[in-house]
Every structure is written in C-alpha cells, then in structure tokens.
Amino acid sequence: MKERMYRGQQRIAALDPRDRGLAYGDGLFETILVHAGTPVWWDAHWQRLARGCEVLGMALPDPAFVRRQADELATGCARGVLKLSLTRGIGERGYAPPADAVPTLLLDLGAAPAAPPVAGLHLRWCDTRLSIQPRLAGIKHLNRLEQVLARAEWSDPDIHEGLLRDTSGRVVSATAANLFVLREGRWLTPRIDGCGVAGICRAWLLDHVAGADETDLSVAAVETADAVILCNAVRGILPVAALEGRRWAIGTPVRVLLHAMAEAEPAFAHR
Amino acid sequence: MKERMYRGQQRIAALDPRDRGLAYGDGLFETILVHAGTPVWWDAHWQRLARGCEVLGMALPDPAFVRRQADELATGCARGVLKLSLTRGIGERGYAPPADAVPTLLLDLGAAPAAPPVAGLHLRWCDTRLSIQPRLAGIKHLNRLEQVLARAEWSDPDIHEGLLRDTSGRVVSATAANLFVLREGRWLTPRIDGCGVAGICRAWLLDHVAGADETDLSVAAVETADAVILCNAVRGILPVAALEGRRWAIGTPVRVLLHAMAEAEPAFAHR
Numbered sequence: 001m002k003e004r005m006y007r008g009q010q011r012i013a014a015l016d017p018r019d020r021g022l023a024y025g026d027g028l029f030e031t032i033l034v035h036a037g038t039p040v041w042w043d044a045h046w047q048r049l050a051r052g053c054e055v056l057g058m059a060l061p062d063p064a065f066v067r068r069q070a071d072e073l074a075t076g077c078a079r080g081v082l083k084l085s086l087t088r089g090i091g092e093r094g095y096a097p098p099a100d101a102v103p104t105l106l107l108d109l110g111a112a113p114a115a116p117p118v119a120g121l122h123l124r125w126c127d128t129r130l131s132i133q134p135r136l137a138g139i140k141h142l143n144r145l146e147q148v149l150a151r152a153e154w155s156d157p158d159i160h161e162g163l164l165r166d167t168s169g170r171v172v173s174a175t176a177a178n179l180f181v182l183r184e185g186r187w188l189t190p191r192i193d194g195c196g197v198a199g200i201c202r203a204w205l206l207d208h209v210a211g212a213d214e215t216d217l218s219v220a221a222v223e224t225a226d227a228v229i230l231c232n233a234v235r236g237i238l239p240v241a242a243l244e245g246r247r248w249a250i251g252t253p254v255r256v257l258l259h260a261m262a263e264a265e266p267a268f269a270h271r
Numbered sequence: 272m273k274e275r276m277y278r279g280q281q282r283i284a285a286l287d288p289r290d291r292g293l294a295y296g297d298g299l300f301e302t303i304l305v306h307a308g309t310p311v312w313w314d315a316h317w318q319r320l321a322r323g324c325e326v327l328g329m330a331l332p333d334p335a336f337v338r339r340q341a342d343e344l345a346t347g348c349a350r351g352v353l354k355l356s357l358t359r360g361i362g363e364r365g366y367a368p369p370a371d372a373v374p375t376l377l378l379d380l381g382a383a384p385a386a387p388p389v390a391g392l393h394l395r396w397c398d399t400r401l402s403i404q405p406r407l408a409g410i411k412h413l414n415r416l417e418q419v420l421a422r423a424e425w426s427d428p429d430i431h432e433g434l435l436r437d438t439s440g441r442v443v444s445a446t447a448a449n450l451f452v453l454r455e456g457r458w459l460t461p462r463i464d465g466c467g468v469a470g471i472c473r474a475w476l477l478d479h480v481a482g483a484d485e486t487d488l489s490v491a492a493v494e495t496a497d498a499v500i501l502c503n504a505v506r507g508i509l510p511v512a513a514l515e516g517r518r519w520a521i522g523t524p525v526r527v528l529l530h531a532m533a534e535a536e537p538a539f540a541h542r
Contacts, residue, residue, distance in 0.1 A: 003288060014285035015293070017274060017377050022286070022356070024415035025296030031364070056416070057423055083364065085293070093302070093354065093381060095415065095422035095446050106288050110364060131402035131466075132438055136416060143414035144295035144366065145327070145407060151366035152328055167403055175366050195402075 002073055006105040007089065009065055019104055021087025024095065025142035027104075028052040028087075032070075033234045034080040034109065035267035039070050041233055044200045049086065052139035058088050059103055069107055079112040081234055087142070113235060117160065120241025120250050121230060123174070125219070126150040126162040130172050130195040138198035151175045161230060163222065163243070166195050171217040177232040178202035179217075181225035182253050186211040188221075200233035208260060227254050236268040237261055273344055277376040278360065280336055290375055292358030295366065296413035298375075299323040299358075303341075304505045305351040305380065306538035310341050312504055315471045320357065323410035329359050330374055340378055350383040352505055358413070384506060388431065391512025391521050392501060394445070396490070397421040397433040401443050401466040409469035422446045432501060434493065434514070437466050442488040448503040449473035450488075452496035453524050457482040459492075471504040479531060498524050507539040508532055 005012045020026035030049055033040040046063060053060040070082060085108075089101035128150035136143070150162055161174040172190050173179050178199040180187045187205065191214045192198045206212050222228065227248055228240040237257050239250045262269040276283045291297035301320055304311040317334060324331040341353060356379075360372040399421035407414070421433055432445040443461050444450050449470040451458045458476065462485045463469045477483050493499065498519055499511040508528050510521045533540040 005288060015288055017276060017286055017379065019293070020419075022290070022293045022358070023300070023413070024419055025413055026416060026419050029294070056420070081364065087293070093352065095418045096426075097419060097423050099426075108288065128406065129404075131404035133400075133402035133417065135399060135420060141416055142294070142296055143416045145297060145412055145414045146404065147366045148291075148295055148297050148368060149327070149406060152368050155367075155370075 002109040004069060004073065004107045006069070008102045009062070015104070016090045018090050018092070019087055020089065020091045020101070021085065021104060021142055023091065025144070026056070026088045026097070027058070027085060027142045028056070029083060029085040029140055029142060031234055032082040032084060033112070033267055034074045034077045034082050037075050037077055039074055039082055040265065040267045041200050041204070042067065042070070044203060045084070045233070048140060048198065048200065049084070052141060053086075055135065055139050056088070056141070057097060058086070059101075061086065061103060061105060066105065073107055073109045077109060081110050081112055083108045083110065085142070116235060116238050120239040120248070121160040122158060122242045123240055124154060124159050124162050124244055126153050126164050126175070128153060128164065129167045130164050132166055132168065132194040134194055137195050138192045140197050147175045165219070169218070170194075171219060171222055172196040174230050177230035177235070177238065179222070180205060180212070180229050180231065181217065181222050182227040183221065183225050186213065187257070188213055188215045188217065190217050191215065199231065201231040201236060204261070205231060205257070208264065209257065227251060229254060229257065273380040275340060275344065275378045277340070279373045280333070286375070287361045289361050289363070290358055291360065291362045291368075291372070292356065292375060292413055294362065296415070297327070297359045297368070298329070298356060298413045299327070300354060300356040300411055300413060302505055303353040303355060304383070304538055305345045305348045305353050308346050308348055310345055310353055311536065311538045312471050312475070313338065313341070315474060316355070316504070319411060319469065319471065320355070323412060324357075326406065326410050327359070327412070328368060329357070330372075332357065332374060332376060337376065344378055344380045348380060352381050352383055354379045354381065356413070387506060387509050391510040391519070392431040393429060393513040394511055395425060395430050395433050395515055397424050397435050397446070399424060399435065400438045401435050403437055403439065403465040405465055408466050409463045411468050418446045436490070440489070441465075442490060442493055443467040445501050448501035448506070448509065450493070451476060451483070451500050451502065452488065452493050453498040454492065454496050457484065458528070459484055459486045459488065461488050462486065470502065472502040472507060475532070476502060476528070479535065480528065498522060500525060500528065
C-alpha cells in the first residue's frame with residue numbers, strides 16, 4: 001500500500017483527530033481503478049467529486065495538483081485501486097462548516113480486487129433499507145453506515161453482493177455496485193434521485209448502450225428480468241448468475257455489454 | 272485542548288488513515304459536560320454508547336478502562352466538554368465490518384461553550400430534512416452530513432439554532448439539541464423512532480418532569496405552543512425566545528424546569 005495525505009497542497013504525516021471527515025463523515029471519496037500506471041476514467045471520477053463538493057459546499061482542490069499526485073502514485077502499478085478521499089478539513093466542535101476550512105486529501109493505492117467468479121455473482125436481498133435523502137443522492141459522501149449495516153447482514157463467502165431497496169420499497173443498487181436488469185430487450189437501472197450513488201460505470205453504460213435507461217424497479221421487476229448485471233468503476237461489468245432462488249445463464253446480451261466495454265476501455269479488456 | 276487516542280487499550284499517537292470512522296463514519300460519539308473535574312451524566316452517556324455499539328455490531332470497550340481515562344483527563348477541569356469518539360477501528364477496503372476489528376477510542380477535552388443568551392434563543396426552520404432510517408434512529412453515530420447541511424443554511428450569529436423536520440414533515444429536533452414544547456400544560460418532545468438523537472438531557476426531562484411525553488409534532492404544533500425549550504447534555508435546558516416571527520416570554524413553566532434540573536444536577540446550578 002502506498003499512501004499520501006495533504007492539507008490543501010501541503011503533505012502531512014498524520015491525520016488531525018479533529019478532522020471533520022472523522023467527526024461527521026463530512027467529505028467524499030472515489031475508488032478508482034489503476035491500469036498500466038494510469039487512473040482509469042479519471043475525468044468522470046473528478047466530475048463526481050466536483051459535484052459532491054458543490055452539494056456539500058466544500059472547496060474543490062486544484063485538479064492539476066491532485067492529478068499529478070495520483071499519477072505519481074500510480075506510476076509503475078500494473079493494476080490496482082486508488083482510493084481518493086477528500087474531507088472538509090479540521091474543525092472545532094460543532095456542525096457549522098468553518099468558512100476557512102482547508103480540505104484534507106488522502107490518496108491510497110492498494111491491490112486490485114480478486115477477479116470475479118467466472119460463473120457470475122450470487123446475490124441476496126438485504127433487509128437494511130436505504131433512507132431517502134434527495135440532497136445527498138448520487139454523490140459519494142462518507143456517510144456509509146447503511147452500506148456497512150447491509151454488508152454485515154451476511155458472511156457466507158459464496159454470496160458476493162446484496163441488493164438494497166429504499167425505505168419506500170424501490171430497488172436501488174447493491175452495497176458497492178450499481179444494478180442493471182434486462183427487460184424487453186432494454187437495460188434498465190434504478191434512478192438515483194432519493195438515495196444511492198451515481199456510479200461511473202453506470203453512467204458509461206447509460207451513455208454507450210442503445211436503449212439503456214433509468215427507471216423505477218420493484219423486487220418483482222428484478223426477479224423476472226431476462227438478465228442482471230452489477231457494475232462499478234473498479235470491477236467493470238459483473239454478470240449475475242443467481243439472486244436467492246432465481247438463476248440466470250450468462251447469455252448473449254451480457255456478452256455484448258462486456259465486449260463493448262472491453263473495446264472502449266483497455267482496462268476492461270483482460271477478461 | 273487535551274487529547275488521547277487508543278487502539279483498544281493501547282495508547283496511539285496518530286490515527287490510521289484506514290480508520291473506518293473516517294472511511295464510512297463507522298462509529299459513535301458522545302459530547303459530555305465536565306464540571307468540577309467530573310464527567311456529568313456519565314452513566315447515561317455510556318448507556319447510549321452501548322446501545323449504539325449493539326446497533327452497529329461493534330465491540331463495547333471496557334467501561335472501567337474508559338471511565339478511568341476520562342476521569343484522568345477531566346481532573347482539574349472546572350468546566351469543559353469531553354468528546355468521546357469510538358470507531359470500529361482499522362479496515363481494509365470494503366463495507367464488510369472486519370470480524371477482528373479493534374475499536375479506536377478518542378477522548379478530547381475542550382472548553383465549555385459560551386453561556387447561552389439570557390434572553391433566550393432565536394431559532395429558524397431549516398430547509399434540510401432528516402431522512403427516515405429507523406435502524407439508526409436514536410444512536411449518536413458519526414454519519415452527520417444532514418446536520419452539517421442544515422447548520423450551513425445560516426451564518427447570522429443572532430440565529431442560535433435551527434429546527435429540523437424529517438422527510439415526512441414531522442418536527443424532530445434542532446441541529447444539535449432536542450426540542451420540547453409546552454401544550455395544554457404538558458411538555459412534549461418528538462418521538463425519535465425514524466431519525467434524530469435520543470438526547471441525554473431529553474431523557475432526563477422525560478423521566479423527571481410530570482406529564483412530559485413523546486408525541487408527533489407538526490410545525491403548527493411548535494408555533495402555537497405556549498413555551499419552547501431546547502436541551503442537550505452540555506448546555507442543559509435552553510429557553511427559546513423566538514422562532515422566526517413567533518416570540519415567547521420566558522415564563523414560570525420554563526423557570527420550573529430550570530430550577531428542577533439545577534436542584535438535581537449541580538453542574539446546571541450555576542445559572
């Protein structure tokens with residue numbers, strides 16, 4: 001693991017215990033695939049970070065500075081994951097964001113995750129529901145207790161991910177990936193207007209797959225789908241083989257998606 | 272400021288940047304009044320912390336160990352605030368809570384807040400709504416972005432606090448205090464079953480004031496109340512003088528509460 005921390009553009013050796021990232025989860029993060037020494041989909045990650053800063057009223061760091069540090073860390077890394085965390089910085093006690101806060105930046109390069117099972121993922125439904133908070137929907141903020149509670153629902157290593165509904169019953173996503181289902185020949189993904197993260201790979205699919213769209217999805221709409229995939233920026237497209245009792249074969253429509261992404265983005269061509 | 276950090280019972284000099292408190296807000300905190308060298312309402316704070324650990328599936332530290340460290344820090348402090356933060360500890364990437372996580376404990380003794388205005392607080396309504404998540408309601412966890420957004424709505428120093436509703440429109444609390452309103456001779460406070468923090472001072476009032484009870488409160492029920500107070504464990508009872516256009520005189524019912532609390536708890540007798 002290689003790691004760097006900054007207060008503004010100044011390198012720091014340790015986190016201040018009064019950092020508002022720790023106190024309130026007052027910050028954002030991005031989990032970025034590194035392939036052949038380069039962060040993949042950097043611009044899309046940066047745009048989501050910028051959108052998060054806007055929502056939280058935080059200063060966005062200088063993009064060239066951060067990109068330079070990220071590139072330096074990634075140099076020589078054949079494949080890995082770069083976690084970028086940005087907090088509002090140090091604060092005295094109290095929720096009011098300090099007007100002069102200097103953001104804290106953490107960059108942490110770790111190993112790439114193990115390859116997904118070739119036969120496809122096995123999923124479960126989580127009991128934990130996501131609460132509805134339109135002001136925070138879409139951004140990748142540091143308030144992730146709901147995901148922690150959901151992921152703590154199972155420890156069986158043969159279950160790879162869990163699907164989450166919001167408190168109104170709409171299906172949203174997996175704990176750490178977005179969801180697409182194939183219905184009547186179209187790939188559909190839940191809207192991210194009340195909760196959930198607007199994933200980078202999700203956006204790529206919406207932009208590049210003909211007919212792909214956002215919609216409201218019920219549990220039944222997922223279970224009766226013709227195919228299901230999960231996706232995220234680190235692992236790309238993850239075909240789903242099973243959801244509790246339901247089984248899917250990995251057929252042509254899923255292979256078409258995998259192929260399209262591999263063609264467009266060399267980092268995902270290794271499959 | 273005096274500060275101590277521990278991994279389990281081992282003193283540490285710096286936070287690990289992989290602490291899940293920072294990564295996900297995966298932890299809890301208590302803000303405890305220190306008076307005459309002693310943490311006030313320690314048992315109630317500890318019980319809430321224990322309940323939080325139960326909800327999050329975290330190990331509760333040894334109570335005698337933590338109390339001893341807190342007492343040592345508080346020794347000689349005439350009046351201050353002890354912030355106790357407890358996180359799940361260090362984790363590798365991913366939401367799944369590590370089975371062998373060793374909690375991180377932070378103790379931070381700071382100055383007591385300035386005395387509240389003698390004429391009573393001036394409040395506003397916040398636009399930010401609290402999302403409804405029954406699994407996290409009541410406990411004082413580290414996912415506080417909603418409070419940060421709400422407190423960022425105003426910077427006028429003559430506004431002392433803001434009142435929050437949940438996404439269904441029910442009144443919940445202020446950003447950093449609970450709320451009681453006097454209606455038909457009874458002190459009523461919102462239920463904390465969907466969101467909000469089960470405050471220590473709130474519990475004291477529910478236990479010690481005849482007729483005090485939990486209920487659902489609408490905006491109108493607050494605005495047409497005969498008296499309004501806020502309360503928290505650090506500042507005790509805070510009489511409210513104004514809520515936007517509405518004004519209240521600080522009358523006998525509020526003075527009765529202040530007197531009862533001052534009699535029961537010497538830390539609040541200084542008014």
